[in-house]
Amino acid sequence: METDLVVFKDSPIHGKGGFARSTIGKDTRIIEYVGERISKAESLRRCEGNNEYIFAVSPEQDLDGNVAWNPARLINHSCSPNSEARIEGERIWIVASCEIRPGEEITFNYGYDLEDYKDYPCRCGSPDCAGYIVAEEFFERVRNRPSLP
Numbered sequence: 001m002e003t004d005l006v007v008f009k010d011s012p013i014h015g016k017g018g019f020a021r022s023t024i025g026k027d028t029r030i031i032e033y034v035g036e037r038i039s040k041a042e043s044l045r046r047c048e049g050n051n052e053y054i055f056a057v058s059p060e061q062d063l064d065g066n067v068a069w070n071p072a073r074l075i076n077h078s079c080s081p082n083s084e085a086r087i088e089g090e091r092i093w094i095v096a097s098c099e100i101r102p103g104e105e106i107t108f109n110y111g112y113d114l115e116d117y118k119d120y121p122c123r124c125g126s127p128d129c130a131g132y133i134v135a136e137e138f139f140e141r142v143r144n145r146p147s148l149p
């Protein structure tokens with residue numbers, strides 16, 4: 001599977017991932033994160049079933065990206081990412097946060113909170129890896145785990 005900018009294939013981080021097909025400039029919209037638009041009530045129900053693909057896009061609606069027609073769902077997390085998920089209006093784009101070289105894996109920080117963080121060990125391979133998939137604001141707390149409840 002591929003787009004103009006991204007090819008999806010096996011990743012050293014986990015399963016499949018997205019890789020740059022050519023140099024991607026900083027601030028480029030790499031791919032739109034699409035999916036099913038659902039109500040907050042339906043989103044809560046799906047999140048209780050551990051759906052990791054849901055984004056909040058407005059006060060009324062969430063977007064569930066766990067659909068075959070959303071290749072962006074395959075993009076892995078990194079503690080030193082080269083992209084970010086940006087909400088623009090009610091759409092979500094994966095946007096380059098720096099220049100990305102051809103062949104480099106495209107990653108963003110999933111921004112998870114600390115709930116059940118131990119269930120999400122990180123294998124991004126970055127020298128700055130926090131060890132778990134969490135938002136950057138929690139890195140020091142998970143590195144210094146005894147301080148967590």
Ligand SMILES: C[S@@+](CC[C@H](N)C(=O)[O-])C[C@H]1O[C@@H](n2cnc3c(N)ncnc32)[C@H](O)[C@@H]1O
Nearest residue numbers: 014015016073074075076077078121122123124
């Ligand atoms: C949205 S999917 C990403 C696509 C996934 N690689 C695949 O092939 O289905 C999210 C899942 O990928 C895995 N994953 C993503 N980033 C990871 C990372 N940095 N370390 C370990 N597992 C990761 C986790 O299992 C996570 O629940």
Ligand SMILES: [Zn+2]
Nearest residue numbers: 079122124129
């Ligand atoms: Zn990591």
